[in-house]
Amino acid sequence: MKPVKVGICGLGTVGGGTFNVLKRNAEEIARRAGRGIVVAQIAARDTNPKCDTGATPITADVFELVNNPEIDIVIELIGGYTIAKELVLKAIENGKHVVTANKALIAVHGNEIFAKAREKGVIVAFEAAVAGGIPVIKAIREGLAANRINWLAGIINGTGNFILTEMREKGRAFADVLKEAQALGYAEADPTFDVQGIDAAHKLTILASIAFGIPLQFDKAYTEGITQLTSADVNYAEALGYRIKHLGVARRTEAGIELRVHPTLIPADRLIANVNGVMNAVMVNGDAVGSTLYYGAGAGMEPTASAVVADVIDVVRALTTDPQNRVPHLAFQAELLSDHPILPIAECQSAS
Amino acid sequence: MLAKGATILSERGSNIESILQKVAEEQDGLVPMILLSHRVREQSMNGAIAALEGLEGVAGKVVRIRVEQLN
Numbered sequence: 535m536k537p538v539k540v541g542i543c544g545l546g547t548v549g550g551g552t553f554n555v556l557k558r559n560a561e562e563i564a565r566r567a568g569r570g571i572v573v574a575q576i577a578a579r580d581t582n583p584k585c586d587t588g589a590t591p592i593t594a595d596v597f598e599l600v601n602n603p604e605i606d607i608v609i610e611l612i613g614g615y616t617i618a619k620e621l622v623l624k625a626i627e628n629g630k631h632v633v634t635a636n637k638a639l640i641a642v643h644g645n646e647i648f649a650k651a652r653e654k655g656v657i658v659a660f661e662a663a664v665a666g667g668i669p670v671i672k673a674i675r676e677g678l679a680a681n682r683i684n685w686l687a688g689i690i691n692g693t694g695n696f697i698l699t700e701m702r703e704k705g706r707a708f709a710d711v712l713k714e715a716q717a718l719g720y721a722e723a724d725p726t727f728d729v730q731g732i733d734a735a736h737k738l739t740i741l742a743s744i745a746f747g748i749p750l751q752f753d754k755a756y757t758e759g760i761t762q763l764t765s766a767d768v769n770y771a772e773a774l775g776y777r778i779k780h781l782g783v784a785r786r787t788e789a790g791i792e793l794r795v796h797p798t799l800i801p802a803d804r805l806i807a808n809v810n811g812v813m814n815a816v817m818v819n820g821d822a823v824g825s826t827l828y829y830g831a832g833a834g835m836e837p838t839a840s841a842v843v844a845d846v847i848d849v850v851r852a853l854t855t856d857p858q859n860r861v862p863h864l865a866f867q868a869e870l871l872s873d874h875p876i877l878p879i880a881e882c883q884s885a886s
Numbered sequence: 887m888l889a890k891g892a893t894i895l896s897e898r899g900s901n902i903e904s905i906l907q908k909v910a911e912e913q914d915g916l917v918p919m920i921l922l923s924h925r926v927r928e929q930s931m932n933g934a935i936a937a938l939e940g941l942e943g944v945a946g947k948v949v950r951i952r953v954e955q956l957n
Contacts (some may be wrong), residue, residue, distance in 0.1 A: 799951055799954070
């Protein structure tokens, strides 16, 4: 079969990683996918010193790539809500499949994007949007498809977890570790999204939708950051036999679905309480399978690329399948999404 | 103080799982008190926290951090 042509929008950390993995593992990937995958074009404003793009054509105009008739799959790796949304919708309109790592875009605009994708019969895949390289989206969407999911809980922001780990292991203050995280590139110059839990809430929203079969409702997620935590808090937790983690929790109850991100004490002997540094982990509890745990790198050039390329391979395999019979975007048949409400935080049940 | 704290929580449907009182960390006549509660509707806990803060023997705000057993 002829190779499939893909276009990469964005040559930053993830874009560069995606190109490198596709190139380095081309043979392995072709053995799995059944055909070759070729990067026909890249849209980027700058070059990436960690990525040698060789003779691949590069344009500064993402829309030139999105309108390129040769390209079957558009890989959106520029991030943000505005241009990314426009380019994704245009790609869909042009009948192209989309692979993205953009959790903010999916959490906030996913319902609209999936509706358009359904109309056009194209796939929109977003494994890399949640927990980097860990294939948690696929695990819940397909691996656990037989279950009624009861709850899931995740350490899904590496920046916050790095800070909390340093606070506990070295007794340092929050502000002090944050400065170091920024210097190491683990936190943005504006770290608000990370330390206030917004990034985690984006990801949790997506996980909850595919776990419970509800529309994406990011605006209803409760977020509480880690900025108020002190060494005293960390020490008291330790004294009581707990560790403090920034946890995203989604739980199904009769009254509704809890969707909350906040600092949480977890018993020190739980595996997830021992996930440290920038690593991520998600626990998912299903009625048939019980508790499962997914652990790995939540970010980084090649871990995230691993998830992006896996999605590309999935799309390649599905290219010749009937659009009516593919895996639905939010794991559940779109016309069968539930209207079980998201509970406001005051109605949630918690210990503290 | 411990007894008052326990009463306030149980009036709102929660029970205390454990208590730590750090007498060794006394400062200006105050000792930190740490309460671990059982699972309860957050609305009720909010009321309990407000009541605790209003107690005469209590200085400062209550720091509330949620607990999940994940079992």
